[in-house]
Structure formats: C-alpha cells, structure tokens
Amino acid sequence: MSPIKIVVIAVLLYLGYRLLVSGWSKKKDDRTEESVPDDGPVADVLIEDPICHKLVPKQQAIRLKSKHNNEILYFCSEECCNLFVRQEVENK
Template identity: 30%
Template sequence: MTRLIFFVLLILVLYYLLHYLIKDMPSSKKKVKGKPESEELVQDPYCQTYIPKQTALKKKVEGQLLYFCCDKCFKSYIQGDVKNST
C-alpha cells in the first residue's frame, strides 16, 4: 500500500514539475499584440515597382517628393531614360 501511495505522489510531483517547466518555455508561436500595422507601398516613377515607403529612397524632384527603389532608378529618371515595358 505504501508503494502505491509513493508512486501516486511521485507521478503527481513529476506532473507538476513538467507542467511548470513547459509553462515557462518560450512559445515558438509569435504573439501579435493588437492589430498588425500594414505597410504603405509607394510606386517608383521609373520602373513602376511598388516598394515599402519606409525603405524607399526619397528624393525631391522639381518640388515634388518621389520614392525610388534604388539609386540606379533615380539616376535613370533624372537623365530622362525611358524604361522599356515588357
């Protein structure tokens, strides 16, 4: 009878120990707090590519703020090169 009580207590202790350890482990699922922010996209006037506004190259051309995907597109736009549409 004492063996049975010992094994039951041992199982309970192991259960609570594992439960405590698992509860403190970081979750692999990312928890998003609140509403996720959507990124605003802007269009490159040269290559017509949409890019995130935060990462775009911002240049003021003739008083107008334009967004470019890279320096190459900006330089081509300034030189007046025509982008081939395919």
C-alpha cells in the first residue's frame, strides 16, 4: 500500500468520524429544543393513590415523603395527601 493511499484513507475516516459526531450533536440540539423534562419516560408511569386507590400519572401527582420510612408517596389531590398526613399522625 502506498503512503498516499494511507493518508487518503485516514482523511476519509476522519471525515466520517466528523460526520458522525456532528450528526449526534445535531440530535442533541433537537432534543433540547423540544424541552423534554429530565424525567420524561417516568412521566407516563401511573401510581396508586394510597388513600382513594385511584391511578395517577406520576408527574401530576402530589408528592409526600412519608415520615415513617422516608418513602415517597403520590396522591391524586391535596385532599388525599392531607387525609394521609392525618392518618399518619393518628397511627403514631
């Protein structure tokens, strides 16, 4: 193999690499433009309200950190959240 061929191959490889990198960064830019929240895939998860047993989308649910075991609980409304807090106080 002649040295010129090696240089040409090296340049082609470099250009291909640059194309790949620019393609990836372009995809990343598109993503930020859509302004997808960090917990995107988590948003569709349904969790059960421990008070009324309704299924609530995790992103819309009201979060409460349980004082008993530091577990994060999710409620459909503030009403259910307040009910749970009251129960937790009563059970102490």
